[in-house]
Amino acid sequence: MTAVRDLLVDLRDATKGAPRIHVPGGPAEPACLANALREAPDLADGATFIGHWLPGINRTAWTDFHPESRAEGTFLYSEYRKSFEAGRYRLLPLHYATAFEWLKTVPLDAAFIPVSRPDERGDVSLSLGTDMSPALTDRKKVRLIAVVRPDMPFPANAPRVPLSSFADVIEEDTPLVTLADPPLSDEAKAIAAHVATLLGDGFTVQSGIGSVQQIAMAAAAHHRNIRIHTGMITDAALEAVKAGAIGPEPGTILTGTAIGTPPLYEAAGQDPRFNFQPVSVTHSVPVLAAIPRLAAINGGVEVDLFGQLNSEWVKGRQVASTGGLGNFVRGAQLSAGGRSIIALPATARGGSLSRIVLQLASPTVTLSRAEAGYVVTEHGVADLATADIDQRAERLIAIAAPAFRDDLANEWAKLRASL
Structure with a gap:
């Protein structure tokens, strides 16, 4: 398993301090990446984070780790308000289907992709990250990083990818984001x-x-x-x-x-x-x-x-x-x-x-x-x-x-x- 901090250092070195990194939203938002940046905020200096982070579900503002970081996304929620007003958050008002196509071509150096534990054949499931991850898994020039989550389900009907197809593998031990529906009024x-x-x-x-x-x-x-x-x-x-x-x-x-x-x-x-x-x-x-x-x-x-x-x-x-x-x-x-x-x-x-x-x-x-x-x-x-x-x-x-x-x-x- 690759240490997240070492991975970020490597990405900065490979991009001369300006990596463009896809960070998944939804229930499998990688807390391990946020923790690494919290402990070493200079690793976010010059970085641009790209993602589809969901209002009311994803609470991390990836631009908050360093004043010289930036982000690009298709939703705007309160945590990004200051960065948006400061011109450090680029909001793309796209239909979701168009946003998926955008992910196929937007300049990226690396992409964190949440996956389940591998099965006996060495395949992992995209599972709860199936919505956007397939736009990235075929990008040959993007460094694909598998974030293996032990609590991620392995559905019978979901895309599967060989774990060996990822350049790096890290393990996330933070539980999936949970959301309980309130009682109906x-x-x-x-x-x-x-x-x-x-x-x-x-x-x-x-x-x-x-x-x-x-x-x-x-x-x-x-x-x-x-x-x-x-x-x-x-x-x-x-x-x-x-x-x-x-x-x-x-x-x-x-x-x-x-x-x-x-x-x-x-x-x-x-x-x-x-x-x-x-x-x-x-x-x-x-x-x-x-x-x-x-x-x-x-x-x-x-x-x-x-x-x-x-x-x-x-x-x-x-x-x-x-x-x-x-x-x-x-x-x-x-x-x-x-x-x-x-x-x-x-x-x-x-x-x-x-x-x-x-x-x-x-x-x-x-x-x-x-x-x-x-x-x-x-x-x-x-x-x-x-x-x-x-x-x-x-x-x-x-x-x-x-x-x-x-x-x-x-x-x-x-x-x-x-x-």
Whole structure:
């Protein structure tokens, strides 16, 4: 096994002090690398870290180890705020499918890749790192570093790679990142019940990250023979399994990664229904479009009366990125019998702020009005797919919180007169 510190010294020497290093996100973020940099911060001097680190899951800001380090990524979360404002964090607002392709060509000197322990043939599984790792494993000029994790599952359905194909092997003894889903609120249960009316037996369900995953799985639990095709799953998927909603066939839970508690990781390694595939499969619009009755269930920050969605900005500051939302929405819209569903609470800040608004205040639009499908709050369902502009406003106002409906209707009347 190679010592992480020695490896970093070697990389700096080989690149004249400016290595470009891919660091994985998700549940297998390498704490051993962070610890090495914490103990010897000068090893980060001049380094650029590249990755797809997930908000709410990955808490390390790789630019914090040294003031002359930089990072590049596709999500922006609070730990990177200072570096972003200082121009040391390069944010790429890419769809997730495009981000995967970017990883195939972005200049890199080395890539840390989380893997399971090798089997009797010497193969390791990409397992929980299947989402992005396959974009790197075929890059011949990149120094591939296997981060062997004893607690990483070895799923029956996941890409395998010979351990001998890696230039270096290190072992990570820090446990996988865990994330426990909080109990569903009454508000979320009401949203899930409305979403369930848009599904049926045999649907394939995709769900975004955060609380919308629980909403989607709670909605799926009302039905049977459900399949899952998504970028990431949480413990909520196990709840759908326990409810008998998920079909029994192998491969019915197709995902790129999983982030949850040990029972989820154990199931991922033992239940043949788990099928780990890269972003080139999970987020491919042609693949998604070929799935009949695909329901893409995602969240957002606010929806305006034109049907436009903001899922990236809060109070004028960028807090997230596009991620896979656009890929899944477009795939669902092209799916035979498919549907795109935006599920969100009607209010924020303890009920003082409506999330159904007259016009988006954000400087960018995550989904245009032409991409609108269904919007669901705890107050009902608004079908926008074929609605004209007046019907959209009327239907969205109807699912806003009652306290805001009159003001929204009056504001729309004024705006409509000027259109």
